[in-house]
Amino acid sequence: MNSGEKRFAPQERVVAVTGRTMRTSMYRPPISRASTAWRALPCLALAILGAVLVTSPALAQQPPNDSEQGLIELDSSVENDQLDSQQRAREEEIAQELSLRRRAIDELQGSQGIYAPELQEAYGDLASLFEEMDDFESAIAVYSDALQISRINTGLYSDQQLPIIQSLIESNSQLRNWEAADDLQELRYHISTRLYDLADLAYLEAAENYGAWKLRLLRQNLLDLSYRSYSGSAEELSEFYERLLLNLEVHPNFRAAKKIDVLQGKSEADLILVRAIATTPYTSFEGTVSRYINQQRCRNVRSASGQVVRECVSVQVENPRYRQSQRDAKRFALNRRTRAVQDSIDMLKQIYEQSDELGSREREQLEAQIAELETETFQLLRQSRSRRLF
Numbered sequence: 001m002n003s004g005e006k007r008f009a010p011q012e013r014v015v016a017v018t019g020r021t022m023r024t025s026m027y028r029p030p031i032s033r034a035s036t037a038w039r040a041l042p043c044l045a046l047a048i049l050g051a052v053l054v055t056s057p058a059l060a061q062q063p064p065n066d067s068e069q070g071l072i073e074l075d076s077s078v079e080n081d082q083l084d085s086q087q088r089a090r091e092e093e094i095a096q097e098l099s100l101r102r103r104a105i106d107e108l109q110g111s112q113g114i115y116a117p118e119l120q121e122a123y124g125d126l127a128s129l130f131e132e133m134d135d136f137e138s139a140i141a142v143y144s145d146a147l148q149i150s151r152i153n154t155g156l157y158s159d160q161q162l163p164i165i166q167s168l169i170e171s172n173s174q175l176r177n178w179e180a181a182d183d184l185q186e187l188r189y190h191i192s193t194r195l196y197d198l199a200d201l202a203y204l205e206a207a208e209n210y211g212a213w214k215l216r217l218l219r220q221n222l223l224d225l226s227y228r229s230y231s232g233s234a235e236e237l238s239e240f241y242e243r244l245l246l247n248l249e250v251h252p253n254f255r256a257a258k259k260i261d262v263l264q265g266k267s268e269a270d271l272i273l274v275r276a277i278a279t280t281p282y283t284s285f286e287g288t289v290s291r292y293i294n295q296q297r298c299r300n301v302r303s304a305s306g307q308v309v310r311e312c313v314s315v316q317v318e319n320p321r322y323r324q325s326q327r328d329a330k331r332f333a334l335n336r337r338t339r340a341v342q343d344s345i346d347m348l349k350q351i352y353e354q355s356d357e358l359g360s361r362e363r364e365q366l367e368a369q370i371a372e373l374e375t376e377t378f379q380l381l382r383q384s385r386s387r388r389l390f
Contacts, residue, residue: 094129094132094133097129098126098129101122101125101126101129102126104122104125105119105122105123105126108122115149115152115153116149117149117153119145119146119149120146120149120150120153120160120164123142123143123145123146123149124143124146124164124167126142127139127142127143127146127167127171128167130142131167131171134174136171136172136174136175137175139167139171140168140171140172140175143164143167143168143171144168146164147161147164147165147168150164157191157194157195158191158195159195161191162188162191162192165184165187165188165191166188168184169181169184169185169188172184178217178222178223179223182213182217182223185210185213185214188206188209188210189206189207189209189210192206192207193206198247198250198251199247199251199253201254204244204254204258207240207244208261208262208265210240211237211240211241211244211262211265211269212265214233214237214240214269215237215265215268215269215272217233218230218233218234218237218269218272219272227276227280227284230276231273231276231277234269234270234272234273234276235273237269238266238269238270238273238340241262241263241265241266241269242266244262244266245259245262245263245266248262255357256351256355256357256358257357257358257362259347259351260348260351260366260369263344263347263348263351264344264348264369266340266344267341267344267345267348267373270337270340270341270344271341271373271376271377271380273337274334274337274338274341274377274380274381275380277330277333277334277337278334278380278381278383279383280330282323282326282327282329282330283323283326285326285329285330285333286326286329287319287322287323287325287326287329288325288328288329289319289321289322289325290319290322291318291319291322292316292317292318292319293316293317293318293319294314294315294316294317295314295315295316295317296312296313296314296315297312297313297314297315298310298311298312298313299311334381338377338380338381341373341377342377344373345370345373345374345377348366348369348370348373349370351366352366352367352370
């Protein structure tokens with residue numbers, strides 16, 4: 001029996017009982033018939049009411065009357081009062097905690113000085129409370145104080161700065177301060193290069209995080225770069241991944257999966273460049289010949305003595321070969337980046353065919369990545385051949 005049948009079963013029993021009562025009452029004496037009829041009236045009324053509600057959905061869905069509406073509004077008011085009370089209690093709790101953490105900082109500054117190492121943790125606690133309050137500007141100011149304390153006590157390059165810098169990046173990202181967040185990412189990677197050896201796994205993780213951030217900047221163009229700046233940033237990122245690949249070749253102790261991640265980052269950076277080049281008109285590219293050339297323009301004029309003489313002047317005109325050189329420059333840049341993507345695909349295929357470190361799931365994922373890269377490269381190349389862009 002399904003749920004609908006279960007829901008309607010009680011109504012069928014009421015009707016059946018009512019009908020049975022009416023049938024048996026016909027065979028009883030008059031006195032008993034009257035008393036039984038009075039006892040059956042409530043059941044009969046409920047059955048009639050249920051039948052009316054079932055057969056008349058409009059009646060069942062009528063809005064509540066004034067008294068029922070008043071009860072609903074009263075319940076809603078009670079719930080709102082409870083929520084307001086909880087909100088006020090939470091605000092009071094946060095205010096008290098804020099006062100306590102500020103007082104702890106004042107006491108530390110008074111007893112141990114304004115550059116006491118213990119202040120770093122106290123500043124971090126206060127900043128995290130500001131983050132909980134969604135007051136990211138205050139959090140950034142306090143985290144900056146904590147970073148300053150850390151640099152004074154532990155030097156310019158210490159691993160204690162890294163979590164503070166990460167918190168600053170997150171708070172600036174919440175406020176969409178992308179330039180500040182990018183500067184902090186540069187600082188974090190720079191400190192990591194001074195802390196860790198190139199063969200250290202911690203360095204590789206720092207490099208991967210840095211590359212992932214730069215890829216995000218390019219995908220969403222968060223810094224609102226022009227084409228020239230955008231393509232320059234993408235090219236720098238591609239070169240960064242290329243240096244990282246060379247480092248992996250020098251230190252072969254890393255698993256093949258790490259090399260796959262780096263290759264995927266490099267191919268994505270190159271695809272971003274291919275996409276930018278393909279969708280940019282050729283007129284935005286620098287030609288390979290001079291844009292303007294000098295030409296001699298001559299004409300016959302009559303001199304003061306009445307004689308006809310030839311007068312020539314040098315004028316600057318656009319080089320007729322310049323437009324074609326712009327097309328050639330775009331085609332050269334497109335082919336160069338496409339070859340870079342194809343080189344990454346070939347290296348991924350080599351890992352797929354020769355590596356014995358990959359499990360079945362990793363091999364499936366790698367095969368899907370290779371297919372996706374090949375498909376996107378083909379589509380971008382076809383799009384780049386548009387006559388409008390050339």
